[in-house]
Amino acid sequence: MNRFEYARASDASEAVRWAAASGTRFLAGGTNLVDLLKENVERPVKVIDIRRLPLSAITNLDGGGLRIGALATNAETAYHADVRARYPLLSSAILAGASAQLRNAATNGGNLNQRTRCYYFYDTAAGCNKREPGSGCSAVGGVTRIHAILGASEACIATHPSDMCVALAALNATVRVQGPGGERLIPFADYHRLPGSDPARDNTLADGDLVVSIDLPAEDFTGHHTYLKLRDRLSYAFALVSVAAALRIDGSGRIEAGRVAMGGVAHKPWRLPEAEALLQGQTPSQALFLRVADRLLAGAQGRGGNDFKIELGRRAIVRALRQAAAGTPQSQSDKQVA
Known part of the structure; x- marks a missing residue:
C-alpha cells in the first residue's frame, strides 16, 4: 500500500x-x-x-418515487420498508450480493462505483488497460470464465460485478451527482460505460463528482418481478449471469410493459430497449421469451472459457421472465432455482 x-x-x-x-x-x-x-x-x-456526510436518508419524492441516499448501506436499503414494498426487485438484487457482513458496511454509492473483479485487474504483474492504460489486456487469450460476452473490446473484456446495479438499470433509476459545476442528474443507462479504447474509465463521472443519491421513478412492478443470479456457489460469489426481470401485466393477461437487464455479461448492466419492446402487448409465452433472449444476446461473443455464458444467459433470461410472469420471484434466502 x-x-x-x-x-x-x-x-x-x-x-x-x-x-x-x-x-x-x-x-x-x-x-x-x-x-x-x-x-x-x-x-x-x-x-x-x-x-459522516448526511447522505444516508431514504425519502419519498414528489410524484411517488423514492430517493435512496448514497451513504445508506446496502442492508439498510434492502430492508427498508418502502424499498421492500414498492421496489422489491431492488431489495432482492441487493440480498443476492456479497454477504450479510459486507452488506452492512457497503454503501449504495460505493456499489455503483465498485471496480471489476477481473483476475488480471487485481494482478499487478499482468497487463491490464483498466488498471494501467496501454499495458494490454492479459484476459484476452487468458482465463476467461468470468469475462464479458457483450459490449467488450480488444482493450478490455472485464465485467461489472454489481447485483444492485442490474436491478437499478431495469428500474430506470437516475443518479444524482454533485460536482464542481453544481448538481446534475445522470440516467442510469448513461452512468456506466462500455470499455471501447478507454477501459480505465468505468463510468461517466468527472473529477470531483460525488454521488449523493439514487432516484427511483414511480413505476409499479411489484406484482411481477424476479432477480435470478447464477454463480459457481450459492453464497458470496459474483454472478456468472444474472437477470433482473420486471413485467406489468394487465387484466387480460397481456404485458403492458417489460424490463430485462443482465449482469455478469458486460462492462455495465446490459439492457436493450428494443428487446423489451418485443414484450409490449404480448401474452407471456416460452416462444416470446426466447425471442427476447435472442435479441438481448445478439452479437454475444465468447472467448473460449466463457462460451458457456451465451447459452446460460439465454436460459436465464427465459427462466427469469417465466418467474416474473408467474409472480413467483426467485428466493434470495434458499437460493435454489426452481
Whole structure:
C-alpha cells in the first residue's frame, strides 16, 4: 500500500472541492477500495472520508418515487420498508450480493462505483488497460470464465460485478451527482460505460463528482418481478449471469410493459430497449421469451472459457421472465432455482 493523505470531509461541497484534484478517492464503506489499496491496484494521493456526510436518508419524492441516499448501506436499503414494498426487485438484487457482513458496511454509492473483479485487474504483474492504460489486456487469450460476452473490446473484456446495479438499470433509476459545476442528474443507462479504447474509465463521472443519491421513478412492478443470479456457489460469489426481470401485466393477461437487464455479461448492466419492446402487448409465452433472449444476446461473443455464458444467459433470461410472469420471484434466502 502506498502512502497517501487522509482527510475527513465535513460537508458535500468540501468533499467535491478536495476531490477535484487528481489522484483522490472517496472512502465510504471501504469494502472495495480498501482491498484495492492493499493490492496496490489503487494508489491515490489523497483519500477523502465521506462517511459522516448526511447522505444516508431514504425519502419519498414528489410524484411517488423514492430517493435512496448514497451513504445508506446496502442492508439498510434492502430492508427498508418502502424499498421492500414498492421496489422489491431492488431489495432482492441487493440480498443476492456479497454477504450479510459486507452488506452492512457497503454503501449504495460505493456499489455503483465498485471496480471489476477481473483476475488480471487485481494482478499487478499482468497487463491490464483498466488498471494501467496501454499495458494490454492479459484476459484476452487468458482465463476467461468470468469475462464479458457483450459490449467488450480488444482493450478490455472485464465485467461489472454489481447485483444492485442490474436491478437499478431495469428500474430506470437516475443518479444524482454533485460536482464542481453544481448538481446534475445522470440516467442510469448513461452512468456506466462500455470499455471501447478507454477501459480505465468505468463510468461517466468527472473529477470531483460525488454521488449523493439514487432516484427511483414511480413505476409499479411489484406484482411481477424476479432477480435470478447464477454463480459457481450459492453464497458470496459474483454472478456468472444474472437477470433482473420486471413485467406489468394487465387484466387480460397481456404485458403492458417489460424490463430485462443482465449482469455478469458486460462492462455495465446490459439492457436493450428494443428487446423489451418485443414484450409490449404480448401474452407471456416460452416462444416470446426466447425471442427476447435472442435479441438481448445478439452479437454475444465468447472467448473460449466463457462460451458457456451465451447459452446460460439465454436460459436465464427465459427462466427469469417465466418467474416474473408467474409472480413467483426467485428466493434470495434458499437460493435454489426452481
